[in-house]
Amino acid sequence: MISQGDKARNDYLLAQRLELGDGCPEDITRAVSLYRRAAMRGLADAQHALGFMYATGHGVPRDEQMSVHWFTAAAEQGHCASQHNLGVMYSEGRGVQRDEELALRWFYKAAIGGSQEAMEWLERCNAGYAAGS
Numbered sequence: 699m700i701s702q703g704d705k706a707r708n709d710y711l712l713a714q715r716l717e718l719g720d721g722c723p724e725d726i727t728r729a730v731s732l733y734r735r736a737a738m739r740g741l742a743d744a745q746h747a748l749g750f751m752y753a754t755g756h757g758v759p760r761d762e763q764m765s766v767h768w769f770t771a772a773a774e775q776g777h778c779a780s781q782h783n784l785g786v787m788y789s790e791g792r793g794v795q796r797d798e799e800l801a802l803r804w805f806y807k808a809a810i811g812g813s814q815e816a817m818e819w820l821e822r823c824n825a826g827y828a829a830g831s
Contacts (some may be wrong), residue, residue, distance in 0.1 A: 706739035711745070717757070726757035737768060745772035746780045753783070753792075762793030773804065778811035785816060 700708075705734050713732035716725045730751065736744035749768035751762045772780035785805035788797045802823070808816035 702739050702764050703741070706736040706741035706744065709733075709736040709739075710741055710744045710747070713744070717747075730757045737771070740773040740775075742772040742777040745769075745775075746783075749780060749783065753787075762787070764793075766793040769790070773807070776811065778808050778813050780818075781805075781808035781811060782813045782816045785819065 709732040713729040713736065714720070715722055716732065717729040719725070730748075733744045733747045733751070735746050745768045748758075749765045750756070750773065752765035752768065754760065758764075761798050766784065769780040769784045769787065773784050781804050785801045785803075786807060787793055788801035788804060790796065802820075804821050805816045805823075809820055
């Protein structure tokens, strides 16, 4: 018997191939469907992929609120890239009300998780704070 986690991972991997046309014809519509199915099963990588698609309008209508929804689902599971992306969304007020404190929290979590981009953002923020002191 295949576990729900294995089903989600298989859907995610197939969706990646379909999105990129990797060894098969590109089919973004089917890729979105498979990402969504895997995301609904709780797979953070698929939740992140959907968040990114909604943020950019790739394969779906651009919807920053939906993007934040999926990034949050993945970030709460410790998905580093989603944590960084949530920091961006809160910092810029994209899909959510601008909130520098929440942005800082998400960037910090992403930096702890190893995100170089988040570390650089925090360094710029600290440099700006020190310069303004």
